[in-house]
Amino acid sequence: MKQSMNTHYYIYIGMSILLMLVSSCRGDEYIVFSEETDTGGEVVLSDIVGMYVLNEGNMGSNKATVDYLDLSGNHETVRYFRNIYSERNPNTVKELGDVGNDIQIYGSQLWMVINCSNKVEVAIADSCRKIAKIDIPNCRYLAFDGGYAYVSSYVGPVSISNDAPLGRIYKVDTLTFEKVDSVVVGYQPDELTILDGKIYVANSGGYRVPNYDKRVSVIDISTFTVERSIDVYPNLHRIRADKYGQLWVTSRGDYYKNPACLIWMYENNSGEMVVGDTINTAVSDMCIVGDSLYYVGVAFNYETFSNQITYGIINVRTHQAVTTQLFSAPEIAGIEMPYGIIVNPINRDFYIMDAKNYVSSGELLHFHADGTFDWRVWTGDIPAHAVFVYKKREE
Template sequence: MKYNYNKFNCLSFAVMLAGALLVTSCSKDTDPETPVLPEKPEPIATATRGVYVLCEGLMGDNNSTISYYDIESGDSEKDYFKKINGRALGETANDLKAYGSKMYCVISGIQGKKQSFLEIIDIATGKSLKTISFNSETDGYMPRYVAFYKNKAYVSRYDGKISRVDTATMAIDGELQLTNGADKAGGQEGLAVANGKLYVTNSSHPYYPAGLKDKVTVIDLEKFTKVKDITVGFNPVKIAAAANGDLLVVSWGNYADQQPDLRRISSVTDVVTGTYNENVGPLAIHKNNAYLITDWNSSIKTFDVAAGTVGGNFIKDGTSINTMYGVTVNTFNNNVLITDANNFSGNSGHAYCFGTNGKRKFDFETAGVPQQAVFVYNYK
């Protein structure tokens, strides 16, 4: 955060017949004895200290958690959230992202139960700062993903709403109904921000038969109003934005006659500019470089977003990963963290960190079904 200090300087000169006298006059609101303080610089990251990994666990076991790995010591704690906060994280945690000094964990829960929350956590300590309920008296709204813009967090929900959270007060300060909840037309999934707009995928979640199912909804974030829908592949779920303003949308099809695909959208024109025959699961983008987990969690490919071209296999050293379930790019050093769900074991998973050359740098054990990561930095 930058601190700005106003400088008030007011100088007047009066020349008297007896000689020259310098007279300084200042505003009544300013103490002339108070020194002008310099602007406080933004903190600069000097190294990566550790890694948080969101572990989804198995649905119905209420065993989601956040693991932590200390890079310097090499120590890992599988249930770090419980160790620090003295309680479990919750049921079916689905997303974890950093914004400023906090990270935001989306806990979806299970349909028909009051298990839906947004957990706001201090990155430096892992301590919970606030838990925001996303539940009615009888059910959960099943929040899914979170994205950020100008000190606001935006959370997608399966009931057709987007909730806006003020990151300073840590309270919901607005909601936008995208579909008619009474008709169960919902199923909002992935979110991404580009060019002052929020892009929301509308999945084919079976609980919401009237959903849009093959659309990405565009929201003007300054007005917090819907702009339009963009037609993409059937059952869009994942979306991410690149530095050039383009977005990649992953659609999973219906596992029968409608095949999965990957599409590129321009945030300038809000039209599809490319379609690719790729079966993609999780993805991550840093600058204009994308990493796509493909072929049913068995491989990871690179993708040049600016050129619109699919590259080859990212891993170059022969490292074998059983079930690739998450990928996150470290924005400090461009390292790529890939998580292994270990054939969806509820007990333990693994995380592997690779350099940009596709060669492994370190790895560590996590709790069950690991996915998204947040990096912890040292600053000067």
């Protein structure tokens, strides 16, 4: 009997120590500590001191998380911290929630769109500590201008139906975090960008398959009304502006007759944005730096029932391909599902986010500006969106 009691005692002590290693207690809440990984990468000091990575998490799993890449030089090498949001915000239920869809920094604030949880989380950019939550149904992407955040929303529930409602763009005050207005746009609006006092919205119509939307909605910021729509191509997704005042829009296509592609739009002599060239390559994500549009693309081929993966750089001034091979073959073979790309605008080194099998940890891969592979690190599930953190300017 004595031996049995001692055994139970030691098991209890062992479990207590294990729990202390995994988490510490603050009140009634457990703090799950982030996981630190030494990438072995060399620190190159610049105005960029870090990068947040938003992991989407598989839909329905409530596993959206935020990781942080430390480029500050506080360590001898580049360090990666997995799942910092739950550590910094121990009172937040279920961490971030269901499907992280966008992450951006505006001033000193870090904004995160959590799609199926119908909310936008706002944190302090330096610490990732939560300061606000804004309820927006089926929210998708962000853009900022003049002290306001503009958030695209599918409005309706996640459901494939030809009765799916028109989407909206919500206007949010970045000081009070209150929704102050909204405007109806096309069906299932995705990315939006702001150029010369207008908001351009890429409408997908993804819930209305096969009747996809193909319009870019144009909103006048001063009146916050839709002034017109531009027919572009079915199932639009991303939309970005370059330094020449041009727009670059991606289409997922209809997966049958109309393939995924990249569309260039420009302002005509009447001052209206019109459709120009179509580049026949799938673009899942892109990043424009200077004259270069870096992209990764994944297109499903229904004839072979396989994914066709592409990478490349397009010159936005000439509209010509610079390269269709960002890096060497061995590294391409190591990437299973490229889901995102972000390029350092200072040094032109870049990062590829690999979603792997969509249900387990993904990877972040770093490449030098010439495409040379540097390092890779495990992330949360489905790494897809990232934003650089810049050094604070002295007052």
